[in-house]
Amino acid sequence: MLLDIETPLYYNSCSPLKGLVNPGSMFSLCGRLQKTRNFVYQFDLALYKTQLYECNRNYLVQLEEPHQLHTKDFVIKFSCKEAIKLMTVKPVFPCLNKQINSL
Numbered sequence: 001m002l003l004d005i006e007t008p009l010y011y012n013s014c015s016p017l018k019g020l021v022n023p024g025s026m027f028s029l030c031g032r033l034q035k036t037r038n039f040v041y042q043f044d045l046a047l048y049k050t051q052l053y054e055c056n057r058n059y060l061v062q063l064e065e066p067h068q069l070h071t072k073d074f075v076i077k078f079s080c081k082e083a084i085k086l087m088t089v090k091p092v093f094p095c096l097n098k099q100i101n102s103l
Contacts, residue, residue: 009033011043011076012092019073020096021063024055028091029074030098033083041083043076045069048097060094069097 010028017023032046051067053060078086091098 007032007089008046008048008098009043010088010091010095012086012088017074019070021051021067022054022056023096024058024094026093027055028088028093028095030091030095031074033078033087036077039080041078041080041087043074043078043083043087045071045074045097051096052099053094053096055094060100 008030009032010030012026012028014026020027029045030048031044034042034044036042049069049071051069052063054063055061
């Protein structure tokens with residue numbers, strides 16, 4: 001099920017990525033994971049190209065204006081081992097680019 005491109009997956013990061021508004025030190029991004037070649041996996045934002053939330057004093061806060069993300073900045077390639085470590089079916093940290101039911 002990990003590579004079903006219809007099912008959103010979460011990239012969980014403890015490293016800053018350019019192009020995000022106040023992501024905090026740990027965040028998740030929703031997208032998809034695809035196997036490209038020779039056990040190389042690629043994450044991209046798929047339909048989740050808008051940042052809806054930011055971290056403010058370690059709390060998730062809805063952005064006043066949604067922030068369009070440049071998709072090329074969020075194409076990340078992984079080895080199989082890295083994909084297993086960093087990708088999950090549920091976000092580990094606050095997710096910045098997928099609508100949540102309540103804040």
